[in-house]
Amino acid sequence: MTVLDALAPTAPWAGPMLYACLLFGLRYLVVAGFWFVMSRPVAGRGGGRAHAVTPGSRFDVRSAALHEAVRSAVAIGVFTLVYGVCAGWQLDRWMAVYLDDRHPLWWIPVSIVLALLLHDTLFYWLHRLMHTRALFRRVHLVHHRSIHPTSFAAYCFHPLEALLEGLAVLAVFCIVPMHLGAMLAFETIGLIYNCYGHCGREFYPVGWGSHPLGRWLNSSSNHAHHHLRGSGNYGLYFMVWDHLMGTAVEQNALQQDAPDTVPMELLPDSQMV
Ligand SMILES: [Zn+2]
Ligand SMILES: [Zn+2]
Numbered sequence: 001m002t003v004l005d006a007l008a009p010t011a012p013w014a015g016p017m018l019y020a021c022l023l024f025g026l027r028y029l030v031v032a033g034f035w036f037v038m039s040r041p042v043a044g045r046g047g048g049r050a051h052a053v054t055p056g057s058r059f060d061v062r063s064a065a066l067h068e069a070v071r072s073a074v075a076i077g078v079f080t081l082v083y084g085v086c087a088g089w090q091l092d093r094w095m096a097v098y099l100d101d102r103h104p105l106w107w108i109p110v111s112i113v114l115a116l117l118l119h120d121t122l123f124y125w126l127h128r129l130m131h132t133r134a135l136f137r138r139v140h141l142v143h144h145r146s147i148h149p150t151s152f153a154a155y156c157f158h159p160l161e162a163l164l165e166g167l168a169v170l171a172v173f174c175i176v177p178m179h180l181g182a183m184l185a186f187e188t189i190g191l192i193y194n195c196y197g198h199c200g201r202e203f204y205p206v207g208w209g210s211h212p213l214g215r216w217l218n219s220s221s222n223h224a225h226h227h228l229r230g231s232g233n234y235g236l237y238f239m240v241w242d243h244l245m246g247t248a249v250e251q252n253a254l255q256q257d258a259p260d261t262v263p264m265e266l267l268p269d270s271q272m273v
Contacts, residue, residue: 009088017084024076027188028155032072032195035151036065039199048201051221055148055200065150071142072155075162082166095170096177108182115176115186116237122168124241127234130161149227151195193237197223210250216240225249 038047040061086092103111130140142158149156157165173183196203202221208214209221222233232249235242242248 009085011088011090013084013088016087017080020083021076021080024079025073027191028072028076031188031191032069032151032154035192035195035199038203039151039201048199048203048220049206051200051202051224059148061150061200064146064148065152068146068150068152068156071157072152074159075155075157075165078159078162079166082163082170086170095173096175097173097180097183098177099180103177103179107177108179111176111178111182112186112189115172115178115182116190117240118176119169119172119186119190120235120237121241122171123165123236124234126164126168127236128247131231131234144227144230146198147227148200149198149224151199153198154191154194190237193218196220197236198227200224216243222249 040047086095129135130143136144139158139160143153143156143161146153146156155162169187172186178186197218197220199220202219204214204217204219204221208217209219216239218233218235218237218239222235222239226233226249229249232247233239233242234247239248
């Protein structure tokens with residue numbers, strides 16, 4: 001056997017890659033498009049409430065969304081590649097995804113909640129890693145170029161960050177036994193929450209961030225603050241790790257960020273009219 005034979009995929013990979021590409025791409029377009037229409041992240045327009053860091057009228061939301069969508073397409077390509085490698089080299093045998101009835105029905109919702117908690121944990125620490133001096137400018141800055149993100153920023157990552165994010169999700173599927181339907185539901189719920197977090201408007205009730213339940217959930221306002229200031233509120237779905245590690249920015253601090261405090265020179269040219 002030659003080296004090339006040893007490195008060659010042992011199972012069909014093109015079909016799974018095509019399926020993953022269509023699934024990731026179409027789901028992203030539908031979900032991000034939905035939140036984009038719902039929110040129109042420009043002051044004075046859209047559903048929900050403008051949060052404290054909504055940009056002013058100079059912000060060109062369409063070109064910002066287009067820029068984010070193009071970068072997101074690259075990330076979707078990386079996710080597709082990861083699934084292709086998994087299928088081709090049969091690494092998916094390490095995943096705990098099942099199609100039969102080996103676990104009771106109640107496990108399906110429980111497994112989705114566990115997957116969200118585990119993914120949030122992996123995301124939080126990966127995100128903290130991305131904010132280190134070594135990785136921020138080289139890698140994570142691609143995501144933070146969106147100082148006022150739109151829903152299309154959900155997958156707007158440097159390819160290396162996209163690879164690590166894709167592997168984090170695969171790690172969840174290796175650890176938490178999930179029915180295929182639960183796996184798809186978890187991915188879709190995750191993307192819906194991710195696009196909401198970047199949409200530029202707030203849909204939770206006023207005061208939700210200081211509610212005993214609401215303070216443990218991440219929100220669009222919290223993540224908008226992260227993009228504007230470049231620190232704090234590192235979680236994806238929850239604020240659990242942010243509260244535990246002292247990186248949460250409380251709501252009263254968010255309210256102090258008036259829209260006109262945004263340093264406009266920080267906006268990339270692509271987002272200016
Ligand atoms: Zn960040
Ligand atoms: Zn973000």
